[in-house]
Amino acid sequence: MNDEQFRQLQGIVLKSQMLSALLHNWEKVALPDSWLVAGAIAQTVWNNRFGFPPAHGINDIDIVYFDASDLSEDAEAEHAARVQRTFSDLPIWIDVKNEARVHLWYEAKFGYSLKPYTSTTDAIVTFPTTAVGLCPRNGNLDLCAPFGLSDLFGGIVRPNKRQIRRENYEQKVSRWVKLWPNLNVVGWLEDG
Numbered sequence: 001m002n003d004e005q006f007r008q009l010q011g012i013v014l015k016s017q018m019l020s021a022l023l024h025n026w027e028k029v030a031l032p033d034s035w036l037v038a039g040a041i042a043q044t045v046w047n048n049r050f051g052f053p054p055a056h057g058i059n060d061i062d063i064v065y066f067d068a069s070d071l072s073e074d075a076e077a078e079h080a081a082r083v084q085r086t087f088s089d090l091p092i093w094i095d096v097k098n099e100a101r102v103h104l105w106y107e108a109k110f111g112y113s114l115k116p117y118t119s120t121t122d123a124i125v126t127f128p129t130t131a132v133g134l135c136p137r138n139g140n141l142d143l144c145a146p147f148g149l150s151d152l153f154g155g156i157v158r159p160n161k162r163q164i165r166r167e168n169y170e171q172k173v174s175r176w177v178k179l180w181p182n183l184n185v186v187g188w189l190e191d192g
Contacts, residue, residue: 005149009045010141013134016044016054018090022061026136028086031065031079031096033120035133035144038062042130042152046180049155057179060093064133066120068100076101099123114163120144128164129157129172158186 014020019040026034040061047056063083067075080096087094099117107113117123124133125146132152133144151158157176159169166188173185 005153006143008153009041009134009143009149012045012048013041013141015048018055018058018061018092019044021090022087022094023134023136023141025087029063029065029083031063031067031083033066035064035120035124035135036061037064037124037133038127038130041132041134043180045152046155046183049153050180050182052180055092057176058092060095061090063094063096064099064120064123065096066100066117066123067098071098071101071104073101073105110165110168112165121146126160126163128160128169131160154184155180155182156184156186159188 014023019036022029022036040058043056043058044054046052047054047058065079076096076098079098080094083096084094099120099122102123103114103116114126117126120133121144124131124144130152131144131146132149135142135144145152147160150156157173159166169188177183177185
């Protein structure tokens with residue numbers, strides 16, 4: 001990944017009223033090791049690339065954090081409710097997840113277990129397709145993009161098989177191609 005791609009990503013994301021409102025008020029999220037991640041970032045870039053309005057097709061905004069000191073579902077729900085109240089002026093659902101507790105529910109939901117994550121960036125590396133996160137720090141944006149930004153800017157969707165199963169990938173992709181028909185989707189079997 002190069003600096004030009006990162007500057008381009010920042011420019012696109014900060015043009016989105018929803019994402020910029022969140023990022024410019026990140027201190028109100030007030031969660032440890034917290035990042036804006038995944039779909040809302042990618043879909044904002046796709047909207048820019050394919051000429052759609054910035055919020056086209058975006059169902060939610062994902063915020064992830066890492067707090068191993070409290071793995072309770074109640075704490076996560078309380079944080080989620082607080083963040084949703086704080087940003088209630090945004091016309092979108094904000095999903096808040098503690099990556100430190102994902103291993104506790106993952107098997108029941110997806111049918112197979114996973115090792116506990118050690119940080120939020122450890123979790124981002126396993127995201128099914130859009131392994132990207134942004135985090136405001138000291139007046140700048142930090143980027144976590146373990147596979148770079150080329151696919152994102154190229155409108156390419158590729159499975160990250162570290163954790164996702166084929167049916168989950170294909171379900172995500174089937175929704176996306178209806179909303180962004182010019183995406184270049186790499187099929188499950190095409191990707192080695």
